[in-house]
């Protein structure tokens with residue numbers, strides 16, 4: 001596990017964008033399968049990407065998937081797709097056919113989890129028995145959840161299917177979530193974690209065992225990197 005600490009969330013975002021662009025440039029013929037997370041943390045990164053790096057990103061070689069989605073329509077402020085679309089995708093020249101969203105508004109989220117699992121299995125080549133994304137961008141909640149796998153839902157970390165229906169235990173919201181075996185199988189599994197509220201989560205990831213889904217993923221992923229800002233790293237530094 002590699003940890004990189006930056007002075008601010010904007011700097012962590014910029015370094016991560018450049019890191020991803022560099023990965024893409026290393027294989028100039030390749031189409032990259034990239035899964036994005038939602039929530040608040042990547043919003044700044046998406047905004048910066050659309051405004052500062054639009055002309056240096058090979059958009060046509062990116063196929064965009066989602067790590068997780070809340071079961072709401074895209075117009076809802078909770079929609080991970082809606083947020084990504086308004087801050088990034090509608091502002092950059094990514095081909096429409098390269099964007100594969102999870103339909104959070106479907107009446108049967110179970111069926112949608114199955115449909116999306118099958119779609120991903122068709123489009124993303126397998127390795128080790130699971131789809132192998134090139135890049136998976138993750139966040140972590142203050143409670144240590146990642147994707148939409150919360151503490152108490154550890155069975156989804158080792159599920160055999162790519163996506164499952166989960167429930168946010170705090171508010172009962174249904175979610176569709178990429179499962180642990182797929183997350184840890186990516187060529188690059190990258191966490192972006194910023195803000196003081198996440199200091200304990202970062203400390204747990206770096207200094208404890210598999211005490212949360214985020215910690216489990218960070219400890220078991222084939223190739224994992226953490227991009228964090230100084231606030232999120234504050235507890236970790238104290239321990240050092």
Ligand SMILES: O=C1O[C@H](COP(=O)(O)O)[C@@H](O)[C@H](O)[C@H]1O
Nearest residue numbers: 037038039040041139140141147
């Ligand atoms: O609910 C979610 O939470 C995590 C973390 O989100 P944040 O708002 O604390 O940054 C996120 O990674 C996930 O995609 C999202 O659905």
